[in-house]
Amino acid sequence: MRIGPPAARVGRQVPLAGAGPARPALAGRLRARGLSDPLLAWLFIGPTILLLLAINIFPLLWTIWLSFTNYRANRPNETVEWVGLRNYQRILTSEDIWHTLQVTAHFVCWSIFFQVVIGLGLALLINRQFKGSGFWTTLILLPMMLSPAVVGTFWTYLFQPQAGIFNYIVNFFIGAGDFTMIGDVRLAPWAIVLVDTWMWAPYVMLICLAGLRSIPDYIYEAAEVDRAGPVRTFFSITLPMVLPFLMLAVLFRAIENFKMFDLVVELTSGGPGSTTEVASINLKREAFEKWRTGFSSAFAIILFVTVFGAANIYVKLLNRVKAR
Amino acid sequence: MAEVALERVAKRFGDVQAVAELSLTVGAGELLVLLGASGAGKTTTLRLVAGLERLDAGTVRIAGRDVSRAAPAERDVAFVFQQYSLYPHYSVYDNLAFPLRSPLRRMAEDAIRRRVGEIAETLRIAHKLDSRATQLSGGEMQRVAIGRALVREPACFLMDEPLSSLDAKLREDLRIELKRIQRELGATILYVTHDQIEAMTLGDRIGVLEAGRLIQVGTPRELYERPASVVVARRLGSPPINLLPAALVGQIVPAAATLGVRPEDIRIGTVGLPARVAAVEALGAETVVALDIAGTLLHALISGEADLVPGAGVHLELPRERLIAFDGAGRRVVGAESLPA
Numbered sequence: 040m041r042i043g044p045p046a047a048r049v050g051r052q053v054p055l056a057g058a059g060p061a062r063p064a065l066a067g068r069l070r071a072r073g074l075s076d077p078l079l080a081w082l083f084i085g086p087t088i089l090l091l092l093a094i095n096i097f098p099l100l101w102t103i104w105l106s107f108t109n110y111r112a113n114r115p116n117e118t119v120e121w122v123g124l125r126n127y128q129r130i131l132t133s134e135d136i137w138h139t140l141q142v143t144a145h146f147v148c149w150s151i152f153f154q155v156v157i158g159l160g161l162a163l164l165i166n167r168q169f170k171g172s173g174f175w176t177t178l179i180l181l182p183m184m185l186s187p188a189v190v191g192t193f194w195t196y197l198f199q200p201q202a203g204i205f206n207y208i209v210n211f212f213i214g215a216g217d218f219t220m221i222g223d224v225r226l227a228p229w230a231i232v233l234v235d236t237w238m239w240a241p242y243v244m245l246i247c248l249a250g251l252r253s254i255p256d257y258i259y260e261a262a263e264v265d266r267a268g269p270v271r272t273f274f275s276i277t278l279p280m281v282l283p284f285l286m287l288a289v290l291f292r293a294i295e296n297f298k299m300f301d302l303v304v305e306l307t308s309g310g311p312g313s314t315t316e317v318a319s320i321n322l323k324r325e326a327f328e329k330w331r332t333g334f335s336s337a338f339a340i341i342l343f344v345t346v347f348g349a350a351n352i353y354v355k356l357l358n359r360v361k362a363r
Numbered sequence: 364m365a366e367v368a369l370e371r372v373a374k375r376f377g378d379v380q381a382v383a384e385l386s387l388t389v390g391a392g393e394l395l396v397l398l399g400a401s402g403a404g405k406t407t408t409l410r411l412v413a414g415l416e417r418l419d420a421g422t423v424r425i426a427g428r429d430v431s432r433a434a435p436a437e438r439d440v441a442f443v444f445q446q447y448s449l450y451p452h453y454s455v456y457d458n459l460a461f462p463l464r465s466p467l468r469r470m471a472e473d474a475i476r477r478r479v480g481e482i483a484e485t486l487r488i489a490h491k492l493d494s495r496a497t498q499l500s501g502g503e504m505q506r507v508a509i510g511r512a513l514v515r516e517p518a519c520f521l522m523d524e525p526l527s528s529l530d531a532k533l534r535e536d537l538r539i540e541l542k543r544i545q546r547e548l549g550a551t552i553l554y555v556t557h558d559q560i561e562a563m564t565l566g567d568r569i570g571v572l573e574a575g576r577l578i579q580v581g582t583p584r585e586l587y588e589r590p591a592s593v594v595v596a597r598r599l600g601s602p603p604i605n606l607l608p609a610a611l612v613g614q615i616v617p618a619a620a621t622l623g624v625r626p627e628d629i630r631i632g633t634v635g636l637p638a639r640v641a642a643v644e645a646l647g648a649e650t651v652v653a654l655d656i657a658g659t660l661l662h663a664l665i666s667g668e669a670d671l672v673p674g675a676g677v678h679l680e681l682p683r684e685r686l687i688a689f690d691g692a693g694r695r696v697v698g699a700e701s702l703p704a
Contacts, residue, residue, distance in 0.1 A: 260415050261448040265511070266436040266465035275461070279452040363452050363495070 106337035126337035158243025191305020250284030365426030372421035396566035441512035447504035619688035
């Protein structure tokens, strides 16, 4: 994004709504006091730029600086040493960090896979506009409207080893008797995938539904007359036309899930062991439990660059798909 | 190409009877135009033949086979929609090849390429085969849509105002081309339009629809000269037919309440009904003269230029053999033109 002085004509284009001769509009009155158009423009956008600088740009730059130091936020009086790239070196060679990234990748990939499949499936079903489809749409969208903390809490109850209904139902069907979801090292990563999918598949559905509704009926009718079966119609009309929407949903969900924190903290707090310790949980521990501020700043920058870079490549791809 | 027959077909949408008791046969190789105002049931009739709507009553036969309950794919019809219904993410070639790649067909890719090439040649879009559907102009898109119907060699073509979204010049070009292609292929076409020029120039026969009912079917000439009712008479001809109270002309036909006279049949001279010139519109090859007879406005079409000025008093001759008489209900009084003058 380019932040520069807005073109001078912006000032001139300020609509003089209600600017009668008796009571000129703000811009008109200021101009009457001898303020030039560029100065006026700066005056209007100045506060916003200051706010952005204070809460976005400055923390980012400061984090970048901290990532090259050994600063610890719990010992503000110690001398801060410049350590160069040592923090980055440590992170990229740390097995813990790689494990954390692996856990994150597993979570992001699988949760998005299931959300896409289920979300698109639901969208196709709801799009048939049967009687009461409005009611079902609302019902399906409910999980998305809940707070992640609430969702985490009640799924913890459902997963509760002794009294949890989820474990009870699974036990009932497989008859093992000791099934537990979040206590098991192999199953815990799937537990967070399951809950996230339950919560966010409706979101993917909503966006896909917007895509499906944008396909005109006559294209389907043309395909019907042209003797295309349902499978061919899906792959040659529905999917290509819904793809830009689906890709957008994937982008949003991937960014969100890459920085997943609240839901996992509520459900497993990263456990058992560190099997569900996604990157942001690890980051929070390094920063606010171990107080390795410099180290965690470097980690945060690495995560930021990864998401930012991946998102940019993805947006280019998305634009190419849309241009087709 | 095959014959399409509709027998007592009906369709209702909620409270609206879109099509009622409609019987019609389109002969093999015939181009039949359904003409009517919007909401007359033209498109619904077409969609009923295609199977895109379900019949409430009646039967549809294509090539003698009852397809009333068959799905669109089983009817072997091709449909050209009013909107450019191309598959937007496909190239022109893939759009044209789409119907041929149906699993119901199992056509070899070689044969498909040849067939698409032929059709693209016919429609003069061969140079656009690699373009994306969305990169075409309106006229090109509609050619591709027509081409997609033509590649199939179906039992019949159904066309729903295929030219209405094009500009006047293109419409004329494509109209002529369409007629040529239809003659070459001997195609059976049921063609819907609200444009009387399209109907007159394209149709082997025209069916006029009004409020879901077919009120007359015949050749363009028949409909023009012997319309069954005031509605049909008004639908064809530009400027439209003049309708005047029979009393104004004098009782020529006993049962007539209204007399219709085509603008080109009115002769302006020195004998006959006295009238006043209201306006003169010179179109170059011909001139439209608006005439006022005791408060009723008539339009006369005169070839060449007319030596008239607004306000001038003139006399009109209405040739008896050209008058069309309608009764009080708007139906034509049969045999009126053969009455002695």
